[in-house]
Amino acid sequence: DAKTTQPTSMDCAEGRAANLPCNHSTISGNEYVYWYRQIHSQGPQYIIHGLKNNETNEMASLIITEDRKSSTLILPHATLRDTAVYYCIATLGGGADGLTFGKGTHLIIQP
Amino acid sequence: DGGITQSPKYLFRKEGQNVTLSCEQNLNHDAMYWYRQDPGQGLRLIYYSQIVNDFQKGDIAEGYSVSREKKESFPLTVTSAQKNPTAFYLCASRGRRSSFGNTIYFGEGSWLTVV
Numbered sequence: 001d002a003k004t005t006q007p008t009s010m011d012c013a014e015g016r017a018a019n020l021p022c023n024h025s026t027i028s029g030n031e032y033v034y035w036y037r038q039i040h041s042q043g044p045q046y047i048i049h050g051l052k053n054n055e056t057n058e059m060a061s062l063i064i065t066e067d068r069k070s071s072t073l074i075l076p077h078a079t080l081r082d083t084a085v086y087y088c089i090a091t092l093g094g095g096a097d098g099l100t101f102g103k104g105t106h107l108i109i110q111p
Numbered sequence: 112d113g114g115i116t117q118s119p120k121y122l123f124r125k126e127g128q129n130v131t132l133s134c135e136q137n138l139n140h141d142a143m144y145w146y147r148q149d150p151g152q153g154l155r156l157i158y159y160s161q162i163v164n165d166f167q168k169g170d171i172a173e174g175y176s177v178s179r180e181k182k183e184s185f186p187l188t189v190t191s192a193q194k195n196p197t198a199f200y201l202c203a204s205r206g207r208r209s210s211f212g213n214t215i216y217f218g219e220g221s222w223l224t225v226v
Contacts, residue, residue: 034214043115043201043217044154087153098144098169098203099215101154 001100002027002090009106018075020105022088025069031092033064034099035073037084037107044087044101047073083109114138115218117202122223124189124196132187132221134202143185144203144215147171154201160185189223197225 005023012018024033032051036044048055048062050071055062061074075082087104115136124130136143142161146154156169160179174193179185185204189196202218 036217041199041220041222043117043203043220046214046216049214098146098156098159099154101146103151103153 001092002031004088004090004102006086006088006102006105008103009108011108011110012075012078014080014109014111015077018078018082018107018109020073020075020086020088020107021070022073023070024088024090027068027090028092029068031090033062033068033071034089034091035060035062036087036089036101037082038087038104039084047086078107078109080109080111083107115202115204115216117200117218117221120219120221122221124223124225126225127191129188129190130196130223132189132200132202132223134185134187134218136183136185136202136204136218138204138206138216139182140204140206140216141182142205143179144205145169145175145177145185145187146201146203148199148201148220150199157187157200196223198223 002024032049034049035047038044048060050062063072085104085106089099118133144159145157148154155171157175158177160166163182166177166179176188200221203215205215
């Protein structure tokens with residue numbers, strides 16, 4: 001898996017869009033960008049993933065730069081329940097040995 | 112509901128005892144994984160299995176053992192040889208590779224405390 005760099009923590013006001021950045025400058029052409037989040041004492045929850053194009057689902061949007069060296073996860077209307085640690089992972093889609101998780105970004109949604 | 116079920120959620124073990132954590136999935140996934148997470152830290156891979164009756168060591172396999180006798184089950188045994196077993200343990204699974212990546216899904220985790 002390519003190395004990813006994320007800020008340690010971020011704050012966002014409830015109801016605003018939360019934009020979480022991730023740098024993956026050494027990503028290879030066939031590696032996907034995956035995002036997971038983990039609420040305290042729970043298992044990581046899959047959010048979204050992408051390869052080249054921007055992606056959107058019911059939880060979030062993923063914006064990948066044209067050179068694929070960075071990406072941004074967008075939670076359009078953050079709620080208090082979105083407070084969690086968010087992990088950005090660059091990985092081959094189908095690698096047998098699982099995922100490499102760093103320390104992620106601790107997103108705190110402020111009321 | 113389809114998903115991954117881990118049990119028990121909380122477990123206390125005396126030093127010197129072995130303990131087995133259960134992981135069952137009904138997603139028909141081929142690959143299964145065990146991770147360990149210490150407070151404030153990321154996940155570390157213990158063991159993984161790509162197919163029934165086959166498994167490989169991850170980064171921190173010492174003091175752990177697994178079996179994969181059935182596709183849906185991948186139990187983890189924490190042996191007395193594991194020197195610092197108190198941690199949060201996560202089981203995960205992944206299906207066959209598709210044309211758009213291959214997502215790993217996680218269970219809710221098991222807390223193991225050695226007393």
